[in-house]
Amino acid sequence: MSTQVDHTALRFNQAVIIALLLAAFLLDWTWLVALTAAVMLIGTIWPAASLFKLIYARLLKPSGLLRPDVIQDDPAPHLFAQGLGGLVLLAATAALIAGAPLAGWTLAGIVVVLAAVNLFLRFCLGCFIYYQLARRGIRLDLPAWRTA
């Protein structure tokens, strides 16, 4: 599968996730962790409805605030990575609601660190896991990713 992927949209997505989770930690807002998890998971299952990417595509790109960086790429590993992050945040939300703040914020912290590593060092752990699984014949693509 090969198609075009706007890497500015990916980077904006990562930056917003980091900012929201840091704000959630500072203000002790569990609901913001849950919201970020929901946006990431919905964006994984239905990429066209990804809120952060929509903000980028409908507001930031047309206004010229961010310039697109469209390159030939496979969107599946990036969406897989996002889904993995969303699941970790879902677990973080469950831990925070269950009264285990250390576990909850640690899980959220892992997502922040991995998003930062992806944003600043260009290493995507989720993509790495996706490729390793693909090497072993395990492909976890969703039908919606083919049109992402």
Next chain:
Amino acid sequence: MLYERIVILVAAGIIAWIAYAVWRAYAARRVARLAEAAAPASVRELIVDAAPAVLYFTTSTCAQCRFQQKPALDRFAEQARVAVYAVDAVAQEELARFYGIMTVPSTVLLNARLQPVAINHGLASADRLTQQLRAAAP
């Protein structure tokens, strides 16, 4: 409460920065150690010209290699006139282990004596490789 959390975040940031600095130092030391060792026989057979070269570690399933790393390497090869040798990281696992390759794409920039001068884990842009080549120039 907010103050405590700000302190925790700042501390986490400092720890992350220290961890990154330690990793960079470890990676630099590893390159220096590899430069002292003799180049593997497979590399000596592959690269016969006494000129800087790039070992480009890839796999058949790596999409990022095809769509991002390969075009960047083509640009670098044309601009810097440096030969690029693709290595299948799965088929040549021993070579990948020798250079400590952890992911694909990875690139190993070699000098004319086949000593590694930089190892890039993950995507490396043509500009980055050019800077590394310049930094390694005698």
